[in-house]
């Protein structure tokens with residue numbers, strides 16, 4: 001299993017992963033109507049290759065994309081030290097350290113980019129993800145009521161954050 005930056009050629013694999021995880025009945029992701037199509041995914045991956053403020057990392061096992069982490073920093077001058085992330089691992093590959101490895105890649109990217117704080121939203125019923133984030137060192141910072149629309153419902157989300165120590169600490 002390797003963790004690396006995503007390339008445009010990963011678009012198909014990333015769509016398949018996003019569709020599969022998004023279709024799990026527990027409803028882990030905010031997306032409910034399928035991942036964006038391969039053309040849009042490839043366009044996005046191409047666009048961010050030289051863009052310093054966002055990155056996508058993949059976990060690849062024997063040529064198959066089994067994990068994805070995307071990270072993008074805030075654009076407001078007062079919060080450029082903050083970056084938001086999203087994460088998923090294929091059901092077949094969970095509890096093998098892949099989520100943790102992807103988070104470590106995000107922290108390395110953040111260090112290099114001068115980002116000091118990572119944040120994310122997670123649904124309150126997603127105890128696996130909350131356990132992973134807390135195990136990694138994220139803390140719960142808030143509770144967002146009716147923050148996401150899923151189908152006909154508005155659902156709550158937990159806001160979590162991780163502070164990045166300055167280099168050498």
Ligand SMILES: CC(C)(COP(=O)(O)OP(=O)(O)OC[C@H]1O[C@@H](n2cnc3c(N)ncnc32)[C@H](O)[C@@H]1OP(=O)(O)O)[C@@H](O)C(=O)NCCC(=O)NCCS
Pocket residue numbers: 021028029087088089090093094095096097098099100101120121122123126127128129130131132133135
């Ligand atoms: C949440 C998710 C990314 C975790 O990825 P993962 O690769 O399985 O995580 P890791 O193997 O690195 O887990 C590290 C630690 O997190 C905790 N953890 C992870 N999954 C857990 C679970 N199902 N139950 C309890 N603890 C869990 C454990 O402490 C684990 O260490 P251990 O396996 O040594 O006990 C994965 O379950 C997933 O993709 N779920 C569906 C999509 C999703 O929920 N994405 C996050 C949206 S905010």
